[in-house]
Amino acid sequence: MAEDKLPGNEGSHARPLAVRTWTATCVTVLALSTAVSLASDLARPALAQDVASSLADRVADELTLMGAKGSAYDPQRMHALGADGLNLLLDRLFPETAPKPAEALPEEAEIRRLVKQLGADDYASRESATTRLIAIGRPRREMLLGAAESDDAEVRLRARRILAAWEVRGPSLVEASLSGFWKYAEGLKDAREHELLARRAVAVLERDFPEGPKLHLTRLVIAGVAKGGNESACEILRPLVASQDRRVAKFVTETVGSYKANDAFYPSLLLDALGSSDEEVVQTAIRWSESCRNVQRAEEVRRALVKIFESGSPALKFQVAYPLTREFDDAEAWSYLIAQCRSPDPLRSAAAQARLADAKHSPRSLPAEVLDKISPYFESDQLVERWGATKIVAIHDGPEVVERLIPLLGDEASSVADEAERGLAKQAGRQQTREALAAAAKSHVRPEVRLRAASVLNKLSK
Secondary structure: OOOOHOOOOOOOOOOHHHHHHHHHHHHHHHHHHHHHHHHHHHHHHOOOOOOOOHHHHHHHHHHHHHHHHHOOOOOHHHOHHEEEEEEHHHHHHHHHHOOOOOOOOOHHHHHHHHHHHHHOHHHHHHHHHHHHHHHHHHHHHHHHHOOOOOOOOHHHHHHHHHHHHHHHHHHHHHHHHHHHHHHHHOOOOOOOHHHHHHHHHHHHHHHHOOOOOHHHHHHHHHHHHHHOOHHHHHHHHHHHHOOHHHHHHHHHHHHHHHHHHOOOOHHHHHHHHHHHOOOOHHHHHHHOOOOOOOOHHHHHHHHHHHHHHOOOOOHHHHHHHHHHHHHHHHHHHHHHHHHHHHOHHHHHHHHHHHHHHOOOOOOOEOOOHHHHHHHHHHHHOOOHHHEEEEEEHHHEEHHHHHHHHHHHHHOOOHHHHHHHHHHOOOOOOOOHHHHHHHHHHHHHOOOOHHHHHHHHHHHHHH
């Protein structure tokens, strides 16, 4: 009998009822499945909307915390929201650059009716019209501007209230969140997030040059890109360096230069700035090219600096001599700095001497072309030129440096002899240096060199 209850294998008497029961069950299941599927499809847009709303609420909460906690803000939760969270945050901080939702243009007659209702006798009607106009009237803003000049005082005041409700209240929000935003932005690691920052900065600066807190915020946005060391994001910023607005070009160059991830990061936009036709932009770029000998495009940087040195204004030539000497041991630039020590301009002379004095010892060997270029200055009757040449030799390392410094121990000017002694004391090959000093102390033709060499040797042996 159990067999007869199976669909398709019923007995002759049980089959009709079993078939009907089984069919009804299938229909019920199918109907339930269809209903669940339909409900799921209907719920899906609402669910997506809820998720978007939830993300927006979380971003709003984090922005509030940025303003409340400042530099003590913990960006961990904001980082967890990823690029979508960043995009919503930037929409709030730069509402003028946020995508505008499509607004249906209300009928002119409806707006005219509501404006007239602003002056209604009863308070409830006036309030109702005010609320409705705030909600739908923005696309017809020009009509509210007209109402704001109405002869009816009630209409005039309420129209102005409506216009005020549409105003962006960004600056106070921006100012409060600056420190907290930077705590977040400096920790961004994802390339997509850096590119979002760069695009938003472009959108802001292409509209107008910001001021006050908004300018500071824009700087932090660009700083986040530079801090991340992201070349592709910097490429998005690159056209701004060619902006006809000098403020924009200088601002981007300065910000990227001062916040870039490390000395090894030198994005193309800084190279563009070195080649700018605007001298002030070039000056800004030079300032951030003073630690670039190890960057990937070091040779391109060197060529750009040499071009400025050879064809730039006197002010640019003097400024660019510093990175050329410090980073690339450029012989012409070293010689130029020594010559500038005798400039008739006392400020220029003092600046040249200060730059030479500021030069630090490095393990680099002395290039032959540098020695050839500065050698004539060792015979100069000008103390500052002999001192400058000695300083240049003394910051280098190697046997040829020791050989050149030892005779300078006998210079009649103590400043030259002292500089030579300091250079000898910093040589990496201390044993070779001591041997050379011992030989000079014993047999150098000049007695003053023998005496000073013996003294230096004694100090190095302790």
